[in-house]
Amino acid sequence: MIVIESTSDMRQWSERQRRGRQRIVLVPTMGFLHEGHLCLMREARLRGDWVVASIFVNPAQFGPGEDFATYPRDFERDRCLLEAENVDVLFHPSLEQIYPAGAQTFVEVEKLSLPLCGSARPGHFRGVATVVAKLFNIVRPHLAIFGEKDYQQLQVIRRMVRDLSMDVEIIGHPIVRESDGLAMSSRNAYLTSAERQAALCLSRALCKAERSVRRGAVTAAAIVDRVRAELNNEPLAAVEYVKLCDVETLDEVDEVREPALLALAVRIGKARLIDNRVLKH
């Protein structure tokens, strides 16, 4: 595995592969890798000739008071994990490479950035769209893979790619869960063992909602109530939102007629956890 730190080296490497008609697959990450990330790397391996993983903790997607400074980092461990997955290139740029002095350009996907996590984290998706645009311009992948746990992020990126005519195919990978159902996340590292147990309420609530729908519930009100009741049962959980949305536009919907996204965000201890499921009637 080659480790590349400079944008110009990364660009040259990519230009060479593209000229040889080799397909490049990018998996952008913020590091502190878990099995969910590694599944993305395996999917990438199946879909292209070269797999590039990027590790960059992106300050622009953290708000003031959020966990940028304390976000978990372990580069050596990440490097070994990627090596073991036969990743070809680890792109690991410095802050200055991505945000040169005087940087002031942002990419904004307006409507999709507003609801759900966007309303609690203003500027978050602007930071995400901006850094992903930069990574795409530097790495020039044919294809990029993102996890569906960050469903809104995935939709924001798909829309950006379409709107700005970027020549990249975007693939969403299903949520990878621990054996007890908890969606994998680098932020799970913030949980104490009691909180780790409490965090199961997210996936449990989604399962209960799915069961309600299977039994005939269709209104958002009924489904959201069911989920809130389940989450409120857990004393360590503070619900931030529970929403039923259109799978494309993320507009709130009243009923599950078409497949609809049930999305939730919950604070447990120091961690803000999100999870989601697409419900079908």
Add this chain to the structure above:
Amino acid sequence: MIVIESTSDMRQWSERQRRGRQRIVLVPTMGFLHEGHLCLMREARLRGDWVVASIFVNPAQFGPGEDFATYPRDFERDRCLLEAENVDVLFHPSLEQIYPAGAQTFVEVEKLSLPLCGSARPGHFRGVATVVAKLFNIVRPHLAIFGEKDYQQLQVIRRMVRDLSMDVEIIGHPIVRESDGLAMSSRNAYLTSAERQAALCLSRALCKAERSVRRGAVTAAAIVDRVRAELNNEPLAAVEYVKLCDVETLDEVDEVREPALLALAVRIGKARLIDNRVLKH
């Protein structure tokens, strides 16, 4: 000359040339071409293997009440002029190709978009940056040429390219003037013959300012006063701004120590005209 209307055809053409290591030069325009544009085409010819001109009147860079609907258009004439300049490809996308249904992504270069024309035309440079980002993603040029008459636009684009790590070299081409000094502009077509005469006050004022500096004037106050006096002499001219700025950041400066940009915008009849000059002490 090939005329290409679809983004996918354009992309394919470019991908083919890039694979053959051919250098592509793009000259983006809004059409209604004049000698200024044609000079950019000739410069493009010298700098690359293939010259692509684009014609797209970009609604996103016009404000409400501005002249999007009446902006002069003459595609057949433009096509002949470009053919005569040996342009290789004319990219002429439809509105739907550039702004697909549901488009909501914008590129914003924050600080550089605020002063000068940005303060009179909020959203203008956001529209410019967004469409240029799209054009770059579709045409994938190695190099793009812009006129220095739109000095702020040029700086906005340079900054965007640097900030988003776009792999395009940006070239500014000196202002092309009529023999009597008027900077060439498609909007000169709005002028009656009396207004056309009155419009000479812009270039005349810039010349006077330059002469003042040569004679020792250094303060912005003195230079701007000199320019305003000249412009106010012309009864048909309504000054929008006269500013002395840093050539890179466009921050206002008090003195011409380093080279400084003298920029002005003046309304004459239905036309809003701009002109500028870099002054050196």
